[in-house]
Amino acid sequence: MTKDVFILNSSDGSESIELPVESGAIGPDVIDISKLYEEKNVFTYDPGFVSTASCHSKITYIDGDEGILLYRGYPVEQLAKSSHFIEVAYLLLYGELPNKNLLNDFSSSITHHTMLNEGMLRFFNGFRYDAHPMAMLSAIVGSMSAYYHDTMDINSVHAREIFAHRIIAKLPTIAAAAYKHTVGQPFVYPRNDLGYCENLLHMFFSVPAENQEIDPVAVEALDLLFILHADHEQNCSTSTVRMAGSSGTNPYSAIAAGISALWGPAHGGANEAVLRMLEDIGSKKNIQKYIAKAKNKDDPFRLMGFGHRVYKNYDPRAKIIREMCHKVLNQKGRNNSPLLELAIELEEVALNDPYFIEKNLYPNVDFYSGIIYQALGIPTSMFTVMFAIGRTVGWVAHWREMIADPSGKISRPRQLYTGQPERDYMSLDNRA
Secondary structure (H helix, E strand, O other): OEEEEEEEEOOOOOOEEEEEEEOOOOOOOEEOOOOHHHHHOOOOOOHHHOOOOOOOOOOEEEEOOOOEEEEOOEEHHHHHHHOOHHHHHHHHHHOOOOOHHHHHHHHHHHHOOOOOOHHHHHHHHHOOOOOOHHHHHHHHHHHHHHOOHHHOOOOOHHHHHHHHHHHHHHHHHHHHHHHHHHHOOOOOOOOOOOOHHHHHHHHHHOEOOEOOOOOHHHHHHHHHHHHHHOOOOOOHHHHHHHHHHOOOOOHHHHHHHHHHHHOOOOOOOHHHHHHHHHHHHOOHHHHHHHHHHHHOOOOOOOOOOEOOOOOOOOOHHHHHHHHHHHHHHHHHOHHHOHHHHHHHHHHHHHHOOHHHHHOOOOEOHHHHHHHHHHHOOOOHHHHHHHHHHHHHHHHHHHHHHHHHOOOOOOOOOOOOOOOOOOOOOOOHHHOO
16 A cells, blocks of 8 residues: 655755555555556566566565565464465465365365367477476466367466466376476376376376386475475566566467566576586585685686575575475485585585675575475476466466556656667668
């Protein structure tokens, strides 16, 4: 709500403008600058939109200074301890925790939407054997608009509902098919008698000749990771989904755009970068050498998986996932992988180094998630795909919120133009 005004004065004091100040439920106030260009012919300048609120939202709240992450008002620590991913998905989509009947209906709907059209499965045969799984994921999700015409009407509440269930249900099936393509194995169909994470592991690691025994610790770890990855406010990929969706494009195209944004190494690809960094370090005896490189401002090397752009304190998700990481390693046997042993040693060194403590460069969720995926036998190229499975529910929740917002309009950022001023065309013969 608007509670106050902010008075902006020109540098010489000759002009001023009163800008409304809005307050949310919690968090910083927001100055409404929407009339600034119309009345004063000036734009604001905010590279990366780090100080710009682009929308109203009721979904997720972050306080980076205090290390707080809330889904619909619920601390992520409580949800991680007491809830499960499908229940959290319902919460993000609908705003409240479900009762037993609502949860059963929602879970059943997700389960019965996991199958893919056979034509979509045949698409995978057109990809090279070494195609990156994220490339396949983005392409297949984009192609869904060619198959599911019943959910293309973004103005239909019913169509938006079916789309939400369908995309959340089918992402694991698409991800598993992408994985099977990379390893040259036959696709494995989903089973309706299995839960969300159990089904994913079944489709990943079973083969037609025999089913893979599903490890309950792996199921627990994946469920936790999906909860922690489910949403993170107006991050790069979520903002991309909102921006693409603001044009009125079909929802599958908007989600495909979010997948492409997530692929970047500075966003969802960070956990891939963690494993590559560990491979570069190579051995525990090299840790101090690389710690010194990370402290050297003139050295381009950076410790991947440490620190966070939003959290100036400890990432609350990292606190939660660290315990699960050690549980998985203890169950799997950390000595079975020199890379995992190296990661644990690096974690201990960084947590006790005054330089990292002073700068709040603690291990973040990407550091631990990469280690867990590695321990579960999921290849590095699939890490960002796993992130996308969890984050899809957040993308969908934000897309639905954006579409239903009566004040919504197509996204159209402006710029500070620094190119050539107006000039006349010169014919080719007269150019030097």
